[in-house]
Amino acid sequence: MDRYVKQRMGFAFLTACAIAVVAPILVVIGLIFIEGAKAVSLEFISAVPYGGMKEGGIFPAIVGTLILTVGTALASIPVGVAGTIYLAEYARDTWMTRAIRLAIVNLAGIPSIVYGLFGLGMFVLFLHMGTSILAGVLTLAIMTLPVIISTSEEALRAVPMEFRTVSASLGGTRWQGIRYIVLPQAMPGIITGIILGLLRAAGETAPILFTVAAFYLPQLPRSPFDQVMALPYHLYVISTQVPGMPMSVQYGTALVLLILVLSMNLIATVIRSYFRRRRQW
Amino acid sequence: MVEKKVSAENINYFYGGNQALRDVSLGVPAHSVTVFFGPAGGGKTTLLRLINRLNDMVENTRMTGRILLDNKNIYDEDVDVAILRRRVGMVFALPLPLPGTIRENVTYGLKLAGMRDGHRIAEILEKSLVQAAIWDEIKDRLDSPASSLSGGQQQRLCIARSLALEPEVLLLDEPTSGLDPISTRKVEDSLQELKQLYTIIIVPHSIQQAARVADQAAFFLMGDLIEYRPGTEIFTTPRDKRTEDYITGRFG
Numbered sequence: 114m115d116r117y118v119k120q121r122m123g124f125a126f127l128t129a130c131a132i133a134v135v136a137p138i139l140v141v142i143g144l145i146f147i148e149g150a151k152a153v154s155l156e157f158i159s160a161v162p163y164g165g166m167k168e169g170g171i172f173p174a175i176v177g178t179l180i181l182t183v184g185t186a187l188a189s190i191p192v193g194v195a196g197t198i199y200l201a202e203y204a205r206d207t208w209m210t211r212a213i214r215l216a217i218v219n220l221a222g223i224p225s226i227v228y229g230l231f232g233l234g235m236f237v238l239f240l241h242m243g244t245s246i247l248a249g250v251l252t253l254a255i256m257t258l259p260v261i262i263s264t265s266e267e268a269l270r271a272v273p274m275e276f277r278t279v280s281a282s283l284g285g286t287r288w289q290g291i292r293y294i295v296l297p298q299a300m301p302g303i304i305t306g307i308i309l310g311l312l313r314a315a316g317e318t319a320p321i322l323f324t325v326a327a328f329y330l331p332q333l334p335r336s337p338f339d340q341v342m343a344l345p346y347h348l349y350v351i352s353t354q355v356p357g358m359p360m361s362v363q364y365g366t367a368l369v370l371l372i373l374v375l376s377m378n379l380i381a382t383v384i385r386s387y388f389r390r391r392r393q394w
Numbered sequence: 395m396v397e398k399k400v401s402a403e404n405i406n407y408f409y410g411g412n413q414a415l416r417d418v419s420l421g422v423p424a425h426s427v428t429v430f431f432g433p434a435g436g437g438k439t440t441l442l443r444l445i446n447r448l449n450d451m452v453e454n455t456r457m458t459g460r461i462l463l464d465n466k467n468i469y470d471e472d473v474d475v476a477i478l479r480r481r482v483g484m485v486f487a488l489p490l491p492l493p494g495t496i497r498e499n500v501t502y503g504l505k506l507a508g509m510r511d512g513h514r515i516a517e518i519l520e521k522s523l524v525q526a527a528i529w530d531e532i533k534d535r536l537d538s539p540a541s542s543l544s545g546g547q548q549q550r551l552c553i554a555r556s557l558a559l560e561p562e563v564l565l566l567d568e569p570t571s572g573l574d575p576i577s578t579r580k581v582e583d584s585l586q587e588l589k590q591l592y593t594i595i596i597v598p599h600s601i602q603q604a605a606r607v608a609d610q611a612a613f614f615l616m617g618d619l620i621e622y623r624p625g626t627e628i629f630t631t632p633r634d635k636r637t638e639d640y641i642t643g644r645f646g
Binding site: 294 | 446448451453476477479480483484486488490492493502503505506507555556559
């Protein structure tokens, strides 16, 4: 066969694969946008649900998801980034650190329901936090940490060793090299890790199922020991637990969750490209 | 006898099980250019890196012996490594500008040392770039990225970056290996100026360069110091057969 024909066939195959990957996502997003747009209104995003949740809005669930996401960020980013810096820059290469690394990579792949059950056992019951924002946030943070750590560690390791040597040769302490050279260079990668982790936390149902999510709770929380409604769980509830729920409400809820997650993604991408522009090597 | 700025005493150095230096002792006089030369793997770069303790960062290595700077062992417990490295600067084989502008590169070491005085920093910036023979070429674009410079300019920038700390000793590890002859010439010329102010130790990238810049030269072979004598003698009348073979190009 002519090698150019072969090449064209190869390209065609690759294009088909790319389409097969993207098309279902576009269909899903498109469907949610078209169907969900019918339900979404100012009232839908600003009112509390009533009438067996078939009427009113989903305001408490939106607030709940925002609180959980911000809380997860607060709990996981400092620990995750600090831990990563230790692992990548300070820890010596021993069987111990290798085991820790292996564990982190594996933890990133554990099903979220396992984290949910761990959170129930550890925070809700053993530490007596009850079903609360605190327990939910900590559970989500534990699920997020491995993602943040494994992605950030890659980013730190991608910064050439020579920069650290040069910094040291100019009288810098190890920390100064990390602070002024390594971290700024690794920032886009670290932010990517944080985004990936937080997006997963924002959209998951299983970890919050037993630890924080309320079936129906029209008032907003007043303390970290209150429960909240959350969008992913609310979506699950109205799709499976409430008979006769109008489809439009389900689509509307899905659309709001989608927009929330996509806009977080967008903000993060802007931050990341800001840091990337400042990088020069 | 002339006062030695840097002295190595009975240095043995191991990377894992491999011995890179074998009982090496030598003294480097102040305000002169000392050359470490010899074939690859001879230990010259290792010795250079021991003088500002950069090899501390390499795991699984071992050293015996002492290295004295102004008669003080730099491997003593009470030595602050960061301050030592300010006194003993290093320029690497590959020009490696840090991310950021030309100005940021030259003043990086000052920032690390905690200098805040803007006037003083500006003074040092200009003085270092002049000493490294690059000021005229880049004085109008100090805030462009350092990576936009040519290879030869980058290497002189790296020299300026070390000079900004006003070190007492300047270590240069094949500083011209990636440079064209004209840039090489500029760097070599500036060494002759710089030795008035600093003590310079250089691993040259060729024997010709060694002969051009050396006040005294040390020949290293497989971890042994073979011969260490004034440059005017060692390159014309080497005493050791192995030095002669290397200089005349019979091996290496």
